[in-house]
Amino acid sequence: MSVIFEPLQLGALTVKNRVFRSSLGGRWDNYDGSGTDVRINWEVKFARGGIGAIISSNAPVHRRGRLVPGFALIDRDDRIPFFRELGKRVHEYDCKYIVQLNHAGRHRDIGDLEFPKGVSSTDRREPIHGFPCDRLSVAGIRELVDAFAQGARRAREAGLDGVEIAGGNGVLVTQFLSSAVNDRRDDYGGSLENRARFPLEIVKAIRGEVGSDFYVGFKISVEERMNEVFPWLRRGNSVDESVQICKWLEEAGVDALHITAGAAFPHPRNPPGAMPVKDFVKSYDTILSSGSHTLRNYIVFRTWPLSRLFQWQWERPTRRRGIEGINLPEARAVKAAVGIPVLCGGGFQTASVIERVIESGACDAVTIARSLLANPDLVHLFEQGHDRPPRPCTYCNKCLANFLENPLGCYDESRYDSREEMIDEILAVYRAGEPSPA
Amino acid sequence: MTESSVFQPLRFRNLEVKNRVFRSSISGRFDNYDGSGTEVRLRWDLKFARGGVGAIISSNTPVHPRGLIVPNYAHLDADDKIPFWRELGRRSREYGCAYIAQIAYSGRQRDIPGITYAKGLSSTDKSEPIHGLPCERATVAQIREIVKCFAQAARRAREAELDGIEIHGCNGYLITQFLSPAINDREDEYGGSLENRARLPLEIVRAIRQEVGDDFHVQFKLSGVDHHDALFPWWGKGTTIEDSIQVGRWLEEAGVDGFHISSGSAFPHPRNPAGGFPIADTIRAYDTMLSSGKNTFRNYLMFRTPPVNRIFKWAWERAGKRDGIEGINLGEARRFKAAVSVPVLCAGGFQTHSSIARAIDDGSVDGVSIGRPLIANPELVNMFAAGFDRAPRPCTYCNKCLINFIENPLGCYEESRFDSREEMVRQILSVYEPEPQHPVP
Numbered sequence: 001m002s003v004i005f006e007p008l009q010l011g012a013l014t015v016k017n018r019v020f021r022s023s024l025g026g027r028w029d030n031y032d033g034s035g036t037d038v039r040i041n042w043e044v045k046f047a048r049g050g051i052g053a054i055i056s057s058n059a060p061v062h063r064r065g066r067l068v069p070g071f072a073l074i075d076r077d078d079r080i081p082f083f084r085e086l087g088k089r090v091h092e093y094d095c096k097y098i099v100q101l102n103h104a105g106r107h108r109d110i111g112d113l114e115f116p117k118g119v120s121s122t123d124r125r126e127p128i129h130g131f132p133c134d135r136l137s138v139a140g141i142r143e144l145v146d147a148f149a150q151g152a153r154r155a156r157e158a159g160l161d162g163v164e165i166a167g168g169n170g171v172l173v174t175q176f177l178s179s180a181v182n183d184r185r186d187d188y189g190g191s192l193e194n195r196a197r198f199p200l201e202i203v204k205a206i207r208g209e210v211g212s213d214f215y216v217g218f219k220i221s222v223e224e225r226m227n228e229v230f231p232w233l234r235r236g237n238s239v240d241e242s243v244q245i246c247k248w249l250e251e252a253g254v255d256a257l258h259i260t261a262g263a264a265f266p267h268p269r270n271p272p273g274a275m276p277v278k279d280f281v282k283s284y285d286t287i288l289s290s291g292s293h294t295l296r297n298y299i300v301f302r303t304w305p306l307s308r309l310f311q312w313q314w315e316r317p318t319r320r321r322g323i324e325g326i327n328l329p330e331a332r333a334v335k336a337a338v339g340i341p342v343l344c345g346g347g348f349q350t351a352s353v354i355e356r357v358i359e360s361g362a363c364d365a366v367t368i369a370r371s372l373l374a375n376p377d378l379v380h381l382f383e384q385g386h387d388r389p390p391r392p393c394t395y396c397n398k399c400l401a402n403f404l405e406n407p408l409g410c411y412d413e414s415r416y417d418s419r420e421e422m423i424d425e426i427l428a429v430y431r432a433g434e435p436s437p438a
Numbered sequence: 439m440t441e442s443s444v445f446q447p448l449r450f451r452n453l454e455v456k457n458r459v460f461r462s463s464i465s466g467r468f469d470n471y472d473g474s475g476t477e478v479r480l481r482w483d484l485k486f487a488r489g490g491v492g493a494i495i496s497s498n499t500p501v502h503p504r505g506l507i508v509p510n511y512a513h514l515d516a517d518d519k520i521p522f523w524r525e526l527g528r529r530s531r532e533y534g535c536a537y538i539a540q541i542a543y544s545g546r547q548r549d550i551p552g553i554t555y556a557k558g559l560s561s562t563d564k565s566e567p568i569h570g571l572p573c574e575r576a577t578v579a580q581i582r583e584i585v586k587c588f589a590q591a592a593r594r595a596r597e598a599e600l601d602g603i604e605i606h607g608c609n610g611y612l613i614t615q616f617l618s619p620a621i622n623d624r625e626d627e628y629g630g631s632l633e634n635r636a637r638l639p640l641e642i643v644r645a646i647r648q649e650v651g652d653d654f655h656v657q658f659k660l661s662g663v664d665h666h667d668a669l670f671p672w673w674g675k676g677t678t679i680e681d682s683i684q685v686g687r688w689l690e691e692a693g694v695d696g697f698h699i700s701s702g703s704a705f706p707h708p709r710n711p712a713g714g715f716p717i718a719d720t721i722r723a724y725d726t727m728l729s730s731g732k733n734t735f736r737n738y739l740m741f742r743t744p745p746v747n748r749i750f751k752w753a754w755e756r757a758g759k760r761d762g763i764e765g766i767n768l769g770e771a772r773r774f775k776a777a778v779s780v781p782v783l784c785a786g787g788f789q790t791h792s793s794i795a796r797a798i799d800d801g802s803v804d805g806v807s808i809g810r811p812l813i814a815n816p817e818l819v820n821m822f823a824a825g826f827d828r829a830p831r832p833c834t835y836c837n838k839c840l841i842n843f844i845e846n847p848l849g850c851y852e853e854s855r856f857d858s859r860e861e862m863v864r865q866i867l868s869v870y871e872p873e874p875q876h877p878v879p
Contacts, residue, residue, distance in 0.1 A: 078872065082873075288728070
């Protein structure tokens, strides 16, 4: 039997196979962060498709820390019933449910009525869009450490199977870890040890709250490479620095590491693939009021040949490294340094490739987002003997470009018989699917 | 106080409403993208039922997905939507408040078109002139299809046991696009003469009557005067009061039970909702629409750029102030009422008990509809009953609610009306408290 279908032990958690749904969700929920049936429909679709575990889309532990409105929050105890129902429905398919605890920091694509500014390790604006922020005080940091711990407690009380701390992709934890962002001179900035203090305190606080028998994972951008977005930005942490952080995280009690890339989201390496500028023009307008550089970016997206130049620059890393398994060298480096399992994201959708990377010891499981969006039943297709789905994900990233304004789904018309079929497929999430197997 | 004419029941042919204050069609983007309703919308509407209005006119309810104005408004386009509306009507009646569904079709005026239909349908194939929203000219077959959609939506409203429907026939949406000589450039039986331009709304009314019978309340919202030239005198006047009166007479003959008089050949329009043009809020929210039309980026840059934005604001506000804000449409409503025999409601800035009572007593109108002042004070009618002539913190007509709705939850965004910004945000988000849990049918 293929290694893909061997169970994986992650601390106290057993997952039935080696395919995880990476954090992926649309703006399905209410503005206030209360969950809806639409999100349940969305998650159940992947559980039904046969994956071993779902990592939820980013669930903010604090209202000020959301990336955009319309995502379910886990910031208060009255959110627990929604997550309990969600877990119950996903469990019907023998699929585990892991909540990704997040704080966006200054990386807020669409701000919040209550909090016009985000918070960060620094008071400098986010460099790509120019999102504003306030520098966190030490008291503010402590409060957020507790918010993460309370988020984990809520996940446990909701009967879910674990949490993953969002530490990569430019969110608040990255903003502390990254040498390209963190400019503090107190205990939380400067040396690598100081920059890692905030996430390590989060892990310890979570462990204090949920005990040692509840899954706690950590997602980290091993290569930050901010200079791949704009050449004038600083690169950020080196692989060696990230590996050291992973070792500390293991000591602090993390059960697994989830490898991603880029100290921003999106980033040329995550999700790796095309930069669909035309689709971005259509949805990027929504965030013009969010930052001081957005109008400049929008004009670049609209204006040939600037748009073409930007696209060429964006797609360079994937031209060099390939798409499927783009983060494998970094996963291998982490895997060699730690004793806990390593999950790896980045364009996976071919059974033989996934088998090879697991067997070669680069990682223990893969996490998939876009390719599951294109084929939610990917794991069933592998079971039926397909090495790749008949209509694979094309890595066009139109899903990514559309999510701000439109329901999340696969927007690559070439994958469908017609545009009507595509729209119908996208809107299917609003209809409850087949009845559950129970 | 309750002897005031505001508190006298209003009797339509098929419906009695307990007082003379109607909540006009207002709502935020509270629903799912596919047009299914949510508990948040229930709460939004019930807030006004609790506050004492006699009837709620729903926010615009598309009769077909192509006819939406922006996504995230509950539709009446399919039978599976009926249970949601039944629940909404039932809960509204618990407060003695009648519930009227406003059935609507946007035509080319689609602020955010959504993913399903790239272009709207209109009487013309010329883009909407303000934002440059694109459209196709509806064929006669498509017009017939739209007429059927209206009739089916009315049937669904009846099956949902709602108290009636309002046909949205103004503010620049599809029916305006047919009625207005400044927009309709057809050369077939739906364009040209007034009779031809009125053919679509008349066919809609007749088709609805055939579907729901004679004993279901059907009212019609009409712009008394288009004021199409309010900002740009060379744009042409659009529909005049004389034309509207003639259309009103025909509609009454076709079976309309009441009229609701508004204003303007576009939405928003300097005269509807009349008041401020909030530049800062517009810059923040209008960005969302840039991908909707070919003039939007030009407009956006204009809104951002002084002094052009100040000049635009001045022109906009000047065009809206000529007849005052509270009761801006009364003159037109009075002339209209004199020509028809069914009750006439009038929209436009009402929030003073004595002004409303006077408008009713002098025979200008039979009732008023209120939008923004009820957002500011959902309890306005209860306040009137308690003896207030005006709410202690009245609506300032700043129009910040209007512009925020595209991106943010609808509510009153006028900070000066609150003790603090925090208090304002708390009030806006109260529609989500306590946490909505119920799956809505």
